[in-house]
Amino acid sequence: xxxxxxxxxxxxxxxxxxxxxxxxxxxxxxxxxxxxxxxxxxxxxxxxxxxxxxxxxxxxxxxxxxxxxxxxxxxxxxxxxxxxxxxxxxxxxxxxxxxxxxxxxxxxxxxxxxxxxxxxxxxxxxxxxxxxxxxxxxxxxxxxxxxxxxxxxxxxxxxxxxxxxxxxxxxxxxxxxxxxxxxxxxxxxxxxxxxxxxxx
Numbered sequence: 123x124x125x126x127x128x129x130x131x132x133x134x135x136x137x138x139x140x141x142x143x144x145x146x147x148x149x150x151x152x153x154x155x156x157x158x159x160x161x162x163x164x165x166x167x168x169x170x171x172x173x174x175x176x177x178x179x180x181x182x183x184x185x186x187x188x189x190x191x192x193x194x195x196x197x198x199x200x201x202x203x204x205x206x207x208x209x210x211x212x213x214x215x216x217x218x219x220x221x222x223x224x225x226x227x228x229x230x231x232x233x234x235x236x237x238x239x240x241x242x243x244x245x246x247x248x249x250x251x252x253x254x255x256x257x258x259x260x261x262x263x264x265x266x267x268x269x270x271x272x273x274x275x276x277x278x279x280x281x282x283x284x285x286x287x288x289x290x291x292x293x294x295x296x297x298x299x300x301x302x303x304x305x306x307x308x309x310x311x312x313x314x315x316x317x318x319x320x321x322x
Contacts, residue, residue: 152213154229154296164281165260167315170252174236175217175227176200177250183222185268185295192218192226199247200228204240215296215310220275227252258282258289259296259312266309271295274311288316 159167178195180188193216200210213229227250230239236249260278262270275293282289290313298308 152211152229152231154213154215154217159256162281162285165258165278167256167258167287168312169256170254172254173232173252174230174234174239175250175252176230176242177225177227177248178244178246179223179225179248181223183220183224185218185224185266185271188224188226189218189266192224195244195247196226196228199242199244203243205243206240208240210234210240215298215308218295218297220271220293220295220311225250256315256317257312258287258315259310261308261310263307263309265301265307266295266297270309271311274309278311278313282313289313290316 154170154173156168156170159169161167176196176199178192180192182188197212200212202209211231213231217227217229219225219227230249236251239249258278258281260274260281262274264270279289292314294312296310296312298310299306
C-alpha cells in the first residue's frame with residue numbers, strides 16, 4: 123500500500139510539473155492577433171490581422187484522420203526540416219479548414235516574411251498569406267473531436283442566423299493547446315463573415 127501511495131504521489135508530481143511547464147511556455151508563445159468587435163451570448167465577432175502561415179492540404183474531411191498527420195508534417199518543417207535546418211518558433215493556435223480536403227496551418231512568427239522563410243524539405247508544405255478578415259467565433263473546452271467540432275459549427279450557424287449575420291461558409295477549427303495540456307483547454311470554430319453583414 124505504501125508503495126502504491128508513493129507511486130501515485132510521483133505521478134501526480136510529474137503531471138503538475140508538466141502542466142506548469144505548459145502554462146509557462148504558452149505565455150511566451152506568439153498568438154494569431156485579433157480584436158473583439160462585439161460579444162453575443164454564444165459567440166463573438168473579431169477582426170484578424172493579415173498574417174503568413176505554413177500549410178499542408180490533406181485529402182480528408184475528418185479531424186481525427188488528419189490532425190496528427192498534418193501536425194507532424196508542419197512540425198517537422200519548423201523543427202528544422204528546411205533548407206537552412208533552421209528552427210522556427212511554434213505559434214498558436216493551430217488552424218484547420220473545415221472542408222472536404224482539410225488544410226492544416228501554422229502561423230509564421232511575425233519577424234519572418236515570405237522571402238526570408240527557409241524553404242521546406244517537403245513539397246506539400248506551402249506558404250499561405252491570410253488577409254485581414256472579420257469572423258464569428260464560438261469556443262469550447264476539453265479535447266476536440268469530429269463530433270464536437272460539428273456540434274459547435276452547427277451551433278454557430280444557428281446563432282448567426284438568429285442575429286441575421288451573413289457568413290461566407292469558410293469555417294476553420296482553431297486549437298490552442300498541446301495534447302498533454304489537461305487544464306483550461308481552448309478550442310474554437312470560426313467562420314469568415316460577409317462584408318456589410320454586421321455593425322462594429
